[in-house]
Amino acid sequence: MRAERAEAPVPGEGELLVRAEAIGVTLPTVRKARETAGPIVLGGEVAGTVVAAGPGVTEFAVGERVTGLCFADAYAQFVVLGAAMASRIPADASAVDAVALVRGGLVARGACEAGRIDKGDAVLVTAAASGVGTLAVQLARQAGAGRVTAAVGSAAKSGFVLGLGADAVVTYDDPDWGGPFDVVLDGVGGDLLGPAVRALGTGGRLVAFGSGGGTVEAYELLLRGASVIGFQMRHLAFGRPELCARWRDELWRQRADGTLRTAVHAEIPLAEAARAHALIEQRRNLGKVVLVP
Incomplete structure (x- = not known):
């Protein structure tokens, strides 16, 4: 480059x-x-x-x-x-604040909504230390999750994601991700998609919002009565712009009152x-x- x-x-x-x-x-x-x-x-x-x-x-x-x-x-x-x-x-925000909050926050909010997080749900967030993941950890809690587990590439990131409000941290090479989970918010895909599906509990929902692709074994879904939901921001931005605008305003308000950190x-x-x-x-x-x- x-x-x-x-x-x-x-x-x-x-x-x-x-x-x-x-x-x-x-x-x-x-x-x-x-x-x-x-x-x-x-x-x-x-x-x-x-x-x-x-x-x-x-x-x-x-x-x-x-x-x-x-x-x-x-x-x-x-x-x-x-x-x-x-x-x-907003007048009190910088350009850096904007790129750290708006798109990532909309994706994280959309993934939480697609996963239908309910009060008390156990939620796993992959790529939890990423720009989207850091917001997803916080928004999952606000959506009612009873336990939020952050999945990261290195144990060195544990303190960081725990500081964002995660209850537990796992790394991708851990043999046990601490499931079963009611909802998995997956921003990685690829080879990690299989383990993410296997971490679901009965009736669990995995929301795939990353660009990593991957293959899901139908038997794993049948075994758990689970589902995989794809979420892409483009569909929402063009299909429901009024909802995007409302979520965006909420993100800025949360940043202003300190309930959401970038x-x-x-x-x-x-x-x-x-x-x-x-x-x-x-x-x-x-x-x-x-x-x-």
Whole structure:
């Protein structure tokens, strides 16, 4: 990965041109960069100041601070962001706060809702030290979970996730994950999907919201009367924007009153994006990794 000079883009119909102040690094983008041969465009969460608006944009003005998910060319000083994907940043919050809270919080909230967490449920959260996972641990508790177990890649992360409110910590190579669980919120997938399903109790629900894929054995579901539910933020963002807006407002309120905490592992210069990706690939991050132009 290398930095290059380029002309600033021009926003089209329904688009904003944003001077980026923070860019959130996501696991799907890291995986895409590693697995795709040849040059690719990189998406990500962005936050910054509107410097121009394309035709048809009436809800945002130049000078406003916004955040949103950009699907291409997000790793840049000037980013084109669809107005439909944008939202305002409160005056008391920074751009880094925005990329650490909004998308990750919406995904975590959506996963909790999809899992139908009930009062007293035992919940397992994988990738619990990630940007989404740190929020999912807290939101699962708020949804009524009686016990929240955090699954992480290294025992060195135990103190961190316990500090977020987890009751117990397991590592991926532990032979026993401490189940059975009523709900598993899985942001990892891949080879860990099988053990995650086997950790479910009778009638348990696994919510797969990561980009890691994986294969589920139907017999394991039959054995437990369990189910696997897929959750992707894009469907909710375009299908139920009013619900997204309500959840987003709630996330900001929770941050303001201290009932929801964000965790930022590092703010890394944009030109050193490869270092940011390495942190996530090596599972060394404790919270969100943010690029700063």
